[in-house]
Amino acid sequence: MLKMKPSCERCSAALGLGDQAYICSFECTFCPTCAEVLSRSCPNCQGSLVPRPPRTRSPTEVPSQGFKAKLEEILNRS
Known part of the structure; x- marks a missing residue:
């Protein structure tokens, strides 16, 4: 699973789950401004930075109560 890092590795700008960011194949993460300054080349591995x-949402978030209640109802029918 892709690790969604919360900040740019160059300038420490906050990067939310839905914010635009650039990563290399090793998941080094940069904000759009730093990616442009770096010519979309990772300074750590020299790989390409891609969107x-x-x-x-995070895959570790707890499902909503509505979903949980429906699931419990289905499981308790057995």
């Missing part, structure tokens, strides 16, 4: 896919 990071956005997420709407």
Whole structure:
């Protein structure tokens, strides 16, 4: 699973799950401004910096109560 780092490795700018960011194949993470300054080349591994896919929520978030209640109802029917 892709690790969504919370900040730019160069300038420490905060990067939310849905914010635009750039990553290399080793998941080094940079904000758009730093990626441009670096000519979209990772200073750590010299790999290409490509747009990071956005997420709407963290995979570790607890499901909403509505979902949990429905799931428990289904499981308790057995």
